[in-house]
Amino acid sequence: MNIQKRNKIVLLLALIFIVGISNNIDAQQKMIGPYVQNMSDDEVTICWSTFEGATSISESDSIIQKVSQYKQHKSIVTRLDGKTTYSYDVLNDGTERGKGTFTTFPENVENFHFAVLGDTRTRHDFHQRIVDRIINEKPAFVVNTGDLVSRGNSMEDWEHFFRINDKLIRNTPYYTVLGNHEQDSENYYNFFSMPGNESYYFFSVGDALFVIMDMEGPNYNVPAYLKGKKRDEFWENIGKEYIEKEKKWLENVLNLNDDAGYIFVFFHPTYYSIKKSRVEDAELRRKYWGDIFERHNVTAVLNGHDHYYHHAEHGGTHYIVTAGGGAPLYSTDAPQPETVKYKKIEHYMRIDVEKNQTIMKAIDINGELIEEIKVNRRK
Ligand SMILES: [Fe+2]
Incomplete structure (x- = not known):
């Protein structure tokens, strides 16, 4: 994950995440997130989930249920400044799907x-x-x-x-x-x-x-x-x-x-x-x-x-x-x-x-x- 402080680029953490089968378009489309959790004045958690596959349950010849499975990921980022807007990028195989911004709580x-x-x-x-x-x-x-x-x-x-x-x-x-x-x-x-x-x-x-x-x-x-x-x-x-x-x-x-x-x-x-x-x-x-x-x-x-x-x-x-x-x-x-x-x-x-x-x-x-x-x- 790549985090940038607005106007002043600071690389706080670089985390390259490669999807298991990276060329699987369906898997990328079914990614959940990223999203912002657990904020404070100097810390944040960024979460996202990647599609891992699905289970199909059949009775006789008809599928009665299809259940997707996801793998959850989280990145805890520390030593941030209070009341500051940062942008982040979950480097998910180079796609644009992993970007967001957040503002830390005031001190x-x-x-x-x-x-x-x-x-x-x-x-x-x-x-x-x-x-x-x-x-x-x-x-x-x-x-x-x-x-x-x-x-x-x-x-x-x-x-x-x-x-x-x-x-x-x-x-x-x-x-x-x-x-x-x-x-x-x-x-x-x-x-x-x-x-x-x-x-x-x-x-x-x-x-x-x-x-x-x-x-x-x-x-x-x-x-x-x-x-x-x-x-x-x-x-x-x-x-x-x-x-x-x-x-x-x-x-x-x-x-x-x-x-x-x-x-x-x-x-x-x-x-x-x-x-x-x-x-x-x-x-x-x-x-x-x-x-x-x-x-x-x-x-x-x-x-x-x-x-x-x-x-x-x-x-x-x-x-x-x-x-x-x-x-x-x-x-x-x-x-x-x-x-x-x-x-x-x-x-x-x-x-x-x-x-x-x-x-x-x-x-x-x-x-x-x-x-x-x-x-x-x-x-
Ligand atoms: Fe309720």
């Missing part, structure tokens, strides 16, 4: 803006329109609140996802949250390169803290012979240990980052739901996590899962559901006492982090403003 407290979208798993045309709007915003980075694809175990779904996002993530760091549709799949961990254990993690920009949580837990196959109550117990006990460990981790992260100017927390399922059939689930979630976000003066909690826009407020923390990235919209049939605003429409968020305040804008697929929320810097 100091400075204004920046980022984008949030969620539930991009279906209706690819809507997903594409939202992505195109986000590209025009030129955010410092993007967070997807989960359910990126319909079936995390389906390579075909990931191929769609990367095709739609190619122009965006080639030049913009993309952070992900595990949704139930990711199925805790190997594919997710192979494609993305996130900080920490990659399921729940945090990163910072200036003095703003971003905490990504995993509310899904490990995905185990429940033995078929377990039925009824035993089946529920199996789930509860398998998941419990994982979530309790994460709860301790979260408390610790929030305690240690008490000086943060802003704190944004992301997880997939909702803390406040306005879809009747999910209200109880959200209540159970609040019962388990309690006042942890408000006690730590978290600026905003951003969720996905319920396919609409919803803003609730409680104890000084804003709870936002942003899940309008393409998945079919849900009915908004149970507004809550904490509800401030809601709209059943495809949308994304643009969040401007400034020295004295943060401005969170929900923008619909047509570019119309749904709501603007202003929040002061944490004391």
